[in-house]
Amino acid sequence: MGIRIALAGNPNCGKTTMFNDLTGASQYVGNWPGVTVEKKEGTYTRDKDVTITDLPGVYSLSPYSPEEIVTRDYLLDGRPDAVINLVDATNMERNLYLTTQILDLGLPVVVALNMMDLVEKNGDKIDAALLSKKLGCPVVETSALKGRGMDDLLKTAIDAARKGAPAAPDMRFAPEVEEALAKIIDVLGARVTPNVARWFAIKLLEGEQKTIDQLDLPAGDLSVISAVREALEDRMDDDAESVVTGERYDAIGDVVSAAVKKSLKGTTTTQKIDRVVTNRWLGIPIFVVIMFLVYYISVSTVGTLFTDWANDGVFGDGWLYTGTEQYDEAVGAWEESVAAAEEGGASEGELALLAEEEPDPAAFGWYVPGLTPVVTDALESNGVAPWLTSLIVSGILAGVGAVLGFVPQMIVLFLLLSLLEACGYMARVAFIMDRIFRKFGLSGKSFIPMLIASGCGVPAVMATKTIENEKDRRMTIMTTTMIPCGAKLPIIALVFGAIAGADAASTWWIAPVFYFLGVIAIIVSGIMLRKTKMFAGEATPFIMELPQYHVPAAKNVLLATWERVKSFIVKAGTIIFLSSIVIWFLMNFGFYEGAFGLLDTEMDDYIQYSLMAGLGNAIAWIFAPLGFGNWESTVTSITGLVAKENVVATVGILTSLGEAGEADPSMWMAFGALMGGSVPAILAFCAFNLLCAPCFAAIGTIRRQMASAKWTWFAIGYMTVFAWCVGLMIYQFGMLLGGGGFNGWTGVALVVLAGMLFQLFRPMPRYDGKSSAGRLEAEKNAA
Ligand SMILES: Nc1nc2c(ncn2[C@@H]2O[C@H](COP(=O)(O)OP(=O)(O)OP(=O)(O)O)[C@@H](O)[C@H]2O)c(=O)[nH]1
Numbered sequence: 001m002g003i004r005i006a007l008a009g010n011p012n013c014g015k016t017t018m019f020n021d022l023t024g025a026s027q028y029v030g031n032w033p034g035v036t037v038e039k040k041e042g043t044y045t046r047d048k049d050v051t052i053t054d055l056p057g058v059y060s061l062s063p064y065s066p067e068e069i070v071t072r073d074y075l076l077d078g079r080p081d082a083v084i085n086l087v088d089a090t091n092m093e094r095n096l097y098l099t100t101q102i103l104d105l106g107l108p109v110v111v112a113l114n115m116m117d118l119v120e121k122n123g124d125k126i127d128a129a130l131l132s133k134k135l136g137c138p139v140v141e142t143s144a145l146k147g148r149g150m151d152d153l154l155k156t157a158i159d160a161a162r163k164g165a166p167a168a169p170d171m172r173f174a175p176e177v178e179e180a181l182a183k184i185i186d187v188l189g190a191r192v193t194p195n196v197a198r199w200f201a202i203k204l205l206e207g208e209q210k211t212i213d214q215l216d217l218p219a220g221d222l223s224v225i226s227a228v229r230e231a232l233e234d235r236m237d238d239d240a241e242s243v244v245t246g247e248r249y250d251a252i253g254d255v256v257s258a259a260v261k262k263s264l265k266g267t268t269t270t271q272k273i274d275r276v277v278t279n280r281w282l283g284i285p286i287f288v289v290i291m292f293l294v295y296y297i298s299v300s301t302v303g304t305l306f307t308d309w310a311n312d313g314v315f316g317d318g319w320l321y322t323g324t325e326q327y328d329e330a331v332g333a334w335e336e337s338v339a340a341a342e343e344g345g346a347s348e349g350e351l352a353l354l355a356e357e358e359p360d361p362a363a364f365g366w367y368v369p370g371l372t373p374v375v376t377d378a379l380e381s382n383g384v385a386p387w388l389t390s391l392i393v394s395g396i397l398a399g400v401g402a403v404l405g406f407v408p409q410m411i412v413l414f415l416l417l418s419l420l421e422a423c424g425y426m427a428r429v430a431f432i433m434d435r436i437f438r439k440f441g442l443s444g445k446s447f448i449p450m451l452i453a454s455g456c457g458v459p460a461v462m463a464t465k466t467i468e469n470e471k472d473r474r475m476t477i478m479t480t481t482m483i484p485c486g487a488k489l490p491i492i493a494l495v496f497g498a499i500a501g502a503d504a505a506s507t508w509w510i511a512p513v514f515y516f517l518g519v520i521a522i523i524v525s526g527i528m529l530r531k532t533k534m535f536a537g538e539a540t541p542f543i544m545e546l547p548q549y550h551v552p553a554a555k556n557v558l559l560a561t562w563e564r565v566k567s568f569i570v571k572a573g574t575i576i577f578l579s580s581i582v583i584w585f586l587m588n589f590g591f592y593e594g595a596f597g598l599l600d601t602e603m604d605d606y607i608q609y610s611l612m613a614g615l616g617n618a619i620a621w622i623f624a625p626l627g628f629g630n631w632e633s634t635v636t637s638i639t640g641l642v643a644k645e646n647v648v649a650t651v652g653i654l655t656s657l658g659e660a661g662e663a664d665p666s667m668w669m670a671f672g673a674l675m676g677g678s679v680p681a682i683l684a685f686c687a688f689n690l691l692c693a694p695c696f697a698a699i700g701t702i703r704r705q706m707a708s709a710k711w712t713w714f715a716i717g718y719m720t721v722f723a724w725c726v727g728l729m730i731y732q733f734g735m736l737l738g739g740g741g742f743n744g745w746t747g748v749a750l751v752v753l754a755g756m757l758f759q760l761f762r763p764m765p766r767y768d769g770k771s772s773a774g775r776l777e778a779e780k781n782a783a
């Protein structure tokens with residue numbers, strides 16, 4: 001028989017870190033509470049008979065939100081053979097509150113005093129032996145991060161599971177409370193096993209409905225229990241739940257004061273850093289600067305260096321390592337002579353001759369040919385049919401290649417985000433943002449999903465589970481994917497390339513601005529939605545304790561980066577691969593002169609007859625007011641629904657098939673040309689694609705979390721309309737500023753802006769009969 005061990009503890013105490021260490025898994029570890037929202041199972045690497053379950057972090061076993069229920073149900077009904085209760089040893093008082101409840105469950109428990117490395121660094125002392133005696137269960141000191149104490153812990157837990165003896169804490173409540181509990185245990189009699197009698201008695205004393213329903217007691221017993229509760233409440237002059245909570249904290253206070261000796265050091269480094277970083281005035285500017293740097297570095301500097309290299313070599317003509325200057329000169333001279341010949345009205349034959357004279361980079365130095373020419377040559381010399389060569393080179397290679405070309409930028413971005421997360425800074429961001437959010441009646445809890453969304457929208461939408469209030473949760477689900485996720489990074493990078501062109505120095509702001517566009521879009525949407533009848537109400541209060549700063553563990557950071565980059569690469573090899581084939585077909589098949597079939601690629605403008613062009617032309621009018629009403633950019637936005645990477649894949653295929661690529665082979669320039677070189681149009685395109693409905697995977701997750709088709713459609717509709725409005729304003733106002741004339745659509749953009757401003761700044765409307773002034777008053781009183 002296998003042994004099942006559960007890891008339980010407060011949020012952010014290191015459960016998942018420990019789980020990964022014990023099972024060799026690579027579950028997501030983040031330095032903020034509420035990372036794990038579903039239970040995960042794994043096998044202990046040193047003993048295949050032992051199954052370990054990672055549970056969502058909880059502060060108590062009186063659950064409110066869905067992920068807390070997961071933990072409670074697993075401990076109570078899953079009956080694991082032993083529970084490892086992780087305790088953040090730097091914060092014993094708060095963590096032991098959950099411990100006292102776990103001890104009541106009648107299971108074998110081992111307490112892991114985690115984060116001992118930090119305790120030692122702070123110079124605190126913990127008497128583990130005394131703690132073990134008081135809690136009535138083994139206590140093992142660990143550091144999940146450093147992998148310390150893990151073998152010992154597992155050995156102890158396996159022993160405890162084999163013995164099966166429940167924890168026997170030496171912590172009693174005040175005599176009158178114990179008396180009341182004893183009476184309830186009597187009433188329960190044989191209906192519950194002695195192990196769990198105390199747990200059920202406490203829950204019944206507290207009057208918890210869930211337990212009352214579960215036990216299904218006869219009315220007579222219930223009224224006896226009610227009488228006991230009322231008598232106690234009278235005696236203690238407090239409600240039963242508060243009495244029990246108070247008793248728990250009293251007991252914990254005694255244990256902690258006996259077992260823990262805090263060193264009398266002054267302020268810790270964490271406190272010193274936080275004074276600056278979470279400062280009322282400095283907090284936001286510091287956040288803005290840091291995120292600016294993150295996106296600037298990954299998109300505009302380090303990232304492009306590698307991406308250019310990848311694009312030149314793998315998907316372009318190739319790399320020339322030596323003799324580049326001479327080669328560039330020769331190419332310049334050749335281009336001039338071609339231009340001169342064209343102007344001079346040279347015949348086609350003469351031009352073809354000139355084309356043959358194009359300098360060969362291999363003649364100038366050490367040259368490594370790129371993947372595209374190599375593959376094309378190989379296919380052609382093997383007599384592969386031209387259409388198949390085109391499918392492979394212009395469809396698959398160009399599509400998948402366009403996406404993979406951004407892997408370097410992705411690595412840099414994810415590395416920086418993982419570093420910020422692991423050191424503890426991101427938790428501060430949530431804290432700082434909460435102050436702003438609350439001003440607008442939004443919940444700071446909404447910010448955690450947003451932080452996760454900068455990686456991927458799917459886990460971000462799942463993370464909304466931690467928001468108990470249904471309105472807040474729906475609102476967060478509807479807006480959180482507006483943050484640019486990893487897959488949207490290539491779109492931003494593409495836009496940056498298209499606008500920057502030769503002049504990267506003056507366009508350094510583009511990538512960061514689109515990150516903040518996402519943040520602002522969420523705040524604006526939040527405020528506007530909050531003032532509608534659907535979402536009116538108070539925001540959930542958000543309490544989050546801040547983890548200590550620590551130097552990130554290289555292993556965790558690299559692992560987190562790799563996990564995200566890996567999924568990006570896997571997607572390129574699967575969804576994007578298939579999409580590229582479909583897109584190629586749609587661009588090469590069509591109706592010409594009444595017949596459907598493979599189009600003749602020798603024909604001028606053949607692509608105009610393709611199915612894709614037909615589809616794009618049919619709906620291009622929607623995007624015309626946003627400045628990109630041609631079929632190419634329209635279909636580019638549509639393919640992005642399948643996966644956002646498809647936006648660049650489609651551009652890549654268009655570049656390699658159509659005329660766009662002929663003017664300038666680099667994808668950025670080709671994309672710029674598609675947009676008619678209009679900067680407002682390019683910006684509007686980017687804004688629309690970042691803010692509109694997310695990819696299918698995220699939509700699926702939204703569907704599951706909303707658990708309603710109506711709400712899912714509403715979310716998609718809201719995002720798309722909002723994105724369209726933002727795109728409209730960017731293009732129309734951009735044109736106006738650039739000296740363009742005023743037209744009907746400029747008028748519409750003005751109306752949209754006025755409508756948004758009205759919704760943003762009007763006072764909170766009343767939906768409950770109370771005046772808004774009255775509500776504000778009530779809020780002030782509550783605060
Ligand atoms: N210094 C130190 N840091 C640790 C230790 N164990 C975990 N951490 C860090 O604590 C943070 C939280 O770790 P997680 O494993 O995600 O915590 P969790 O308990 O699974 O959190 P939830 O899933 O939110 O409940 C991460 O930044 C870890 O690197 C430890 O022993 N020492």
Ligand SMILES: [Mg+2]
Pocket residue numbers: 015016017028029035036055056057
């Ligand atoms: Mg976790």
